[in-house]
Amino acid sequence: MSINTIKDKVVVIAGGAKNLGGLIAEDFAKQGAKAIVVHYNSSSTQASAEVTVAKIEALGTKAIAIQADLTSAEANKRLFEDTIKAFGHPDIAINTVGKVLKKAIVEVSEDEYDQMSAVNAKAAFFFLKEAGKNLNENGKVCTIVTSLLGAFTPFYAAYAGMKAPVEHFTRAAAKEFGERGISVTAIGPGPMDTPFFYSEEGADAIAYHKTAAALSAFSKTGLTEIEDIVPYIRFVVTEGWWMTGQTILVNGGYTTK
Template identity: 30%
Template sequence: MSTSIALVTGGSRGLGRSTVINLAKRGISSIFTYHSNDAAAQAVVAEVEALDVAGVKVKALALDTGDVSAFAAFVAEIKTQLTQWQADGLDYLVNNAGTSHHNAIVSTTEEEFDGLFNVHLKGVFFLTQALLPVLKDNGRIVNISSGLTRFCVPGSASYAAMKGAIEVFTRYLAKELGERGIRANTVAPGAIETDFSGGTVRDNPEVNRMVASMTALGRPGLPEDIGPMIAALLSEDNRWINGQRIEVSGGMVL
């Protein structure tokens, strides 16, 4: 029995991990990337395999999503894996991998800015481009943005600017790929309790309380608030959602 297949970048932790697991629960196989922590990646593989969902497969591949020169070899790996799984392409692409950054505009260096650009914009653009021949017609793309494109938190300008660009890029993907039936949407999480930004939202009580106070539902988000939503968005039930920014923040800064 064949299943649909997703490629999820940054799938070894946080939102990516939750996405891979919740796709598996829906009967969808995943190839996911990780940057360097092989042990964390293999733990996700083990967790998916322990679900024992019929037909669901999972594979972890190392990739620096900020290194465009690595993409040709990576796509070759994807093609090899698809052949081994007797699949003719990817059904879904979730561009989730990212790094955090906190610095005021007046203090941000060119090196910091370029690092964000390579991972959050250039990497997403060119990895998506490289994968388009492998993505099936009528497939779906989800790009991860941030609540910070709507509301402002000082020290987040560079990061938010990259995510704002991703939201525009996503609308253009929806327009240009519409003739292939491919849908593209952006998911914009609010503040989530993960190890992102050094685990600040999760581990700093003051920050946790501040986020809770500015969120209508009275708490920060959890990875399990996001992964199931992404999995649901990729489903056929949401086939008519296209070119949209969907914020998943519990009602932050309303």
């Protein structure tokens, strides 16, 4: 079995119920994954997770849905334990979990700060920890961050600021896990055409973002589409394994570092 392929591999996808995570799950099933664990956060996304599992199974890949609030270390541990019980040790771990907040620093409450930290940084850290402990040799890990890490902009301190630590988590994990052949990357999409984007943006901001990328005119919405991101995820967990410890901004020329 080739080490740089999705075929016959066990995959765990945090936030795999819908949107980008759901599309990754379907794509990996089409690539011949042996089994896929579709993680979802709460009862509000359970139905979507079950639909995604059904789509995966229809493509001939085994699948289960697992609920967990990954803002606790214990929940991340259980997610990987349950994955191993169902299918054996995973080969690929993808974390798409995130929460957006657009608000001025002077308006962010302590509760909002804590929530953004828990979802965007703490969950990512402990997902990486469990991936490092439980992935098979030559495994692959990828975390979804944001292209705002390359932007100089107001109002996203609590969001981009809490995604920023994942860059260093990624570098450190790449060094620490590399002796087992495990590569670790982060992908930062531009503003994506998903409900998470529209829920935080006003009409003027939406209009701006739809024209801000160099390639906006060639996108069906002007934004980053989830279909634009999946090939990069597929690449970094297969032929692109030699690129490790990196954060790659994929945004059609929206911003760069």
